[in-house]
Amino acid sequence: MSAGAVSPAVTKAADALVEATRTGVACPPLRTLFADGDVESAYAVQRLNVERGVAAGRRIVGRKIGLTSPAVQAQLGVGQPDFGALFADMAVADGGTVEAGRLLQPKVEAEVALVLGADLPHRDCTVADVLRATDFALPALELVDSRIAGWDITIVDTVADNASSGLFVLGGTPVPLTQVDLRGVRMSMTSGDKVVSEGTGADCLGGPLNAAVWLASTLAAMGDPLRAGDVVLTGALGPMAVAAPGDAFEASISGLGTVQVAFAPEGDNR
Numbered sequence: 001m002s003a004g005a006v007s008p009a010v011t012k013a014a015d016a017l018v019e020a021t022r023t024g025v026a027c028p029p030l031r032t033l034f035a036d037g038d039v040e041s042a043y044a045v046q047r048l049n050v051e052r053g054v055a056a057g058r059r060i061v062g063r064k065i066g067l068t069s070p071a072v073q074a075q076l077g078v079g080q081p082d083f084g085a086l087f088a089d090m091a092v093a094d095g096g097t098v099e100a101g102r103l104l105q106p107k108v109e110a111e112v113a114l115v116l117g118a119d120l121p122h123r124d125c126t127v128a129d130v131l132r133a134t135d136f137a138l139p140a141l142e143l144v145d146s147r148i149a150g151w152d153i154t155i156v157d158t159v160a161d162n163a164s165s166g167l168f169v170l171g172g173t174p175v176p177l178t179q180v181d182l183r184g185v186r187m188s189m190t191s192g193d194k195v196v197s198e199g200t201g202a203d204c205l206g207g208p209l210n211a212a213v214w215l216a217s218t219l220a221a222m223g224d225p226l227r228a229g230d231v232v233l234t235g236a237l238g239p240m241a242v243a244a245p246g247d248a249f250e251a252s253i254s255g256l257g258t259v260q261v262a263f264a265p266e267g268d269n270r
Contacts, residue, residue, distance in 0.1 A: 068235030084163030110251035136174035183207035199238030
């Protein structure tokens, strides 16, 4: 969706994020450019940079849902999730390695991914709509990142920054929703021999399907609905884990399987 005419503040914020990505140097918080809690302007910043990406040849392949944890919502003073765009060039192969320096200050979340087989065009989307539209689920890792220095963010900062998106990893074995209770799944994420995150499907907004319903309804109301083929990262099942160069992570989600990623050692630009 076109943002139409954008304000100088929106353009300035969008430019700062682009420059942070280009240079690898995080920028100061963006919220000082806007009124407190101005989420509408924050989404205008996000939309402008998404449009720039599409114009440069990047392909949108889905959306991510953020702020599905009540604790994180309370921390940022909000009462609902947010969303960002997923591009094809953000996908990392299961078991793949992220090049050193590709992300500024990465953290890792384990999530349930849904892959849609039908559009979700209704503003009053239901769980039944999502169940019918979903081809299959996959275990996923979201490698979240912030272009804001020190992760010093409010809701305005993270929304503007494409919901703090970085990269994502999808597991390779599709599971029909008839074969798994997403609310009841259990997740354990390890790095080396240490468990770094645990949680359940219910920890994601009461269940990943609830998160997907919120996203589908929100995007439909904006005139930019979810489409067949879209990947939906439904939100973290447990706390984020900080990723350092040389770290490797594996998440196991009951009923869905495992998914892995590694971070190259510093100076290794594989």
